[in-house]
Amino acid sequence: MTINPDLQGRSYPAAEVYDVGREKIREFARAVKATHPAHFDVEAARALGHADLVAPPTFAIIVAQRADAQLIEDPESGIDFSRVVHADQRFTHHRAIVAGDQLRAELHVDGVRAMGGGAMITTRAEIFALRDDLQRDPVATTTSSILVRGEGQ
């Protein structure tokens, strides 16, 4: 199986809304062994000036990987998920993610290059909320590179 080089430059529109809930923030925080009270106690989060529970710094991966799934599951991409290895990841937060946010993610395929029998694919998710006037409120930009290993790699 080979990776389709025409993927580069492709983008996938924001498909679904991700509703950030308090219990999901708590669950994710426990899963990364976070103990800061701003993830668990609304009053503690408010004392720091936040509207509600604050998501951990890598929480946006949930939204980003849902957006990535559009690419991985795209039959035209040629990506075998079982041979995917995460190579790098970056989160740039334009503002904190808090419980009650409704997030959308637009995915961009920024790079595809062949490596051995496999390929390195770099994607960027622009995560945003919609304001009342329907303008985008930028929340986070995530970039990620995945290595799709070729056979025997």
Added chain:
Amino acid sequence: MSLKFEDLAVGQEIGARSIDVTRQDLVKYAGASGDFNPIHWNEAFATGVDLPGVIAHGMFTMGAAVQLVSDWVDDPAAVIDYQTRFTKPVLVADTTGTSEPGAVIEVVGVVGALDADARTARIDLTVTFEGQKVLMKSQAVVKLA
């Protein structure tokens, strides 16, 4: 306690911690994150795709390592940028039914750079497993008062 930008110096250590990891932690992370790739919970599947065994999600390690920074700055939202490269897998042994961890990840944080105009500090994390770095260029930028 409130950290002040003026009190920081490049090279200063912010702290260190050890993170115990079990197979159950990986199942928990899979559920919480939605990343159900079986290489993170099924031995036969992992070895079948030429891995040495079940490995931790890179995002588990990245997410757990930054807690040192969140706690140090005492506001998780102060972490405005965080990046890493995943260089080596963390192999998690099956210790189900015992109180032993399947792997132990060590994290040390150091102030790597300061930006006086932006009032930000770059914290460089050294993240190791069995003496080898598993994350490279693991950097968290925090915004300070």
